[in-house]
Amino acid sequence: xxxxxxxxxxxxxxxxxxxxxxxxxxxxxxxxxxxxxxxxxxxxxxxxxxxxxxxxxxxxxxxxxxxxxxxxxxxxxxxxxxxxxxxxxxxxxxxxxxxxxxxxxxxxxxxxxxxxxxxxxxxxxxxxxxxxxxxxxxxxxxxxxxxxxxxxxxxxxxxxxxxxxxxxxxxxxxxxxxxxxxxxxxxxxxxxxxxxxxxxxxxxxxxxxxxxxxxxxxxxxxxxxxxxxxxxxxxxxxxxxxxxxxxxxxxxxxxxxxxxxxxxxxxxxxxxxxxxxxxxxxxxxxxxxxxxxxxxxxxxxxxxxxxxxxxxxxxxxxxxxxxxxxxxxxxxxxxxxxxxxxxxxxxxxxxxxxxxxxxxxxxxxxxxxxxxxxxxxxxxxxxxxxxxxxxxxxxxxxxxxxxxxxxxxxxxxxx
Numbered sequence: 482x483x484x485x486x487x488x489x490x491x492x493x494x495x496x497x498x499x500x501x502x503x504x505x506x507x508x509x510x511x512x513x514x515x516x517x518x519x520x521x522x523x524x525x526x527x528x529x530x531x532x533x534x535x536x537x538x539x540x541x542x543x544x545x546x547x548x549x550x551x552x553x554x555x556x557x558x559x560x561x562x563x564x565x566x567x568x569x570x571x572x573x574x575x576x577x578x579x580x581x582x583x584x585x586x587x588x589x590x591x592x593x594x595x596x597x598x599x600x601x602x603x604x605x606x607x608x609x610x611x612x613x614x615x616x617x618x619x620x621x622x623x624x625x626x627x628x629x630x631x632x633x634x635x636x637x638x639x640x641x642x643x644x645x646x647x648x649x650x651x652x653x654x655x656x657x658x659x660x661x662x663x664x665x666x667x668x669x670x671x672x673x674x675x676x677x678x679x680x681x682x683x684x685x686x687x688x689x690x691x692x693x694x695x696x697x698x699x700x701x702x703x704x705x706x707x708x709x710x711x712x713x714x715x716x717x718x719x720x721x722x723x724x725x726x727x728x729x730x731x732x733x734x735x736x737x738x739x740x741x742x743x744x745x746x747x748x749x750x751x752x753x754x755x756x757x758x759x760x761x762x763x764x765x766x767x768x769x770x771x772x773x774x775x776x777x778x779x780x781x782x783x784x785x786x787x788x789x790x791x792x793x794x795x796x797x798x799x800x801x802x803x804x805x806x807x808x809x810x811x812x813x814x815x816x817x818x819x820x821x822x823x824x825x826x827x828x829x830x831x832x833x834x835x836x837x838x839x840x841x842x843x844x845x846x847x848x849x850x851x852x853x854x855x856x857x858x859x860x861x862x863x864x865x866x867x868x869x870x871x872x873x874x875x876x877x878x879x880x881x882x883x884x885x886x887x888x889x890x891x892x893x894x895x896x
Contacts, residue, residue, distance in 0.1 A: 487566035498879035521611035542568035545889040549585035552626030573882035618651035625655040651837035654830035663833035665848035671705025673825015676856040689714035698775030707736035728755035818875035
């Protein structure tokens with residue numbers, strides 16, 4: 482079955498929010514389109530001497546609340562509509578978290594697994610060469626995303642600094658500590674998700690010490706959450722998957738050991754003392770908490786009736802379609818939506834921007850304390866909206882976010 486267009490999904494979510502809030506049609510129309518977007522060609526000299534031209538994008542969706550913010554993906558299946566959707570979701574995410582930023586996103590159509598280190602560096606630098614006039618600490622601040630790393634962010638920051646003629650650490654977040662990165666950034670998305678899960682579990686009277694967890698997607702965020710929920714709460718992580726397949730053990734898996742196995746073999750598949758499970762079957766396991774930490778549109782109208790978790794935690798962007806949302810809500814499941822659950826990453830990126838601006842850096846415990854406070858406040862604001870409007874948590878998160886963006890637009894005289 483063909484997967485839905487992610488931007489169409491994002492717009493349908495916005496349309497539903499507009500109905501709930503009774504938005505003025507002209508305001509609604511403004512929110513349905515990105516403010517600006519860039520399409521760039523990226524010629525890169527390959528190691529064999531061949532010149533290849535890659536295609537890149539940057540979408541700045543809305544900056545009513547402040548400079549835009551959003552990651553850059555390197556992915557072979559990247560599309561402009563995916564980038565538009567992610568930029569929209571980042572707009573709502575920053576607003577839900579009460580961060581003074583707008584939303585943006587970038588992407589390059591490539592397979593970084595097939596590129597050498599030198600080719601990857603040249604691609605990263607030419608991307609910044611093409612867009613550097615339109616980004617900056619007071620305009621648009623990129624960050625890492627799927628298949629981009631702190632090292633790639635360092636190359637991009639360095640290229641931008643060369644163009645400006647001075648060090649500009651604040652142009653990029655997610656950097657290594659040696660060049661202005663923030664303590665706690667590596668695990669921020671997973672840790673932020675854990676803080677939200679902890680609050681939701683408390684509301685459901687679910688004891689995390691006895692909870693079972695399945696994690697679809699074992700990248701940075703999926704590993705961090707699995708490792709933290711196992712290590713700090715004693716939850717039993719029974720299933721883990723990546724793009725090549727999954728593993729299951731009803732008695733529990735140690736995430737750090739699975740991560741070591743993946744580093745050595747390239748996948749979680751064939752981890753000792755586990756049995757295989759597909760990505761599709763993992764979603765339908767009888768667990769307390771299902772963590773979706775891969776890509777868009779993995780929970781659909783087709784498989785939603787078979788999802789059995791009490792809590793669905795969205796560490797990925799856009800993993801659940803609107804039709805699936807309705808099914809899960811009807812079946813009594815709590816979906817912690819992406820624009821809330823995975824917002825720990827952008828929140829600590831914002832902290833990194835603040836630290837870069839002041840040239841004063843916090844220790845990791847201070848970052849974690851501030852992140853806990855922001856995630857908890859955001860969860861409670863969304864929960865209040867869910868009760869106020871009698872809607873699910875995603876609709877409530879959108880209501881909180883869109884109201885804040887519209888307030889800024891009205892205050893600035895845009896509408």
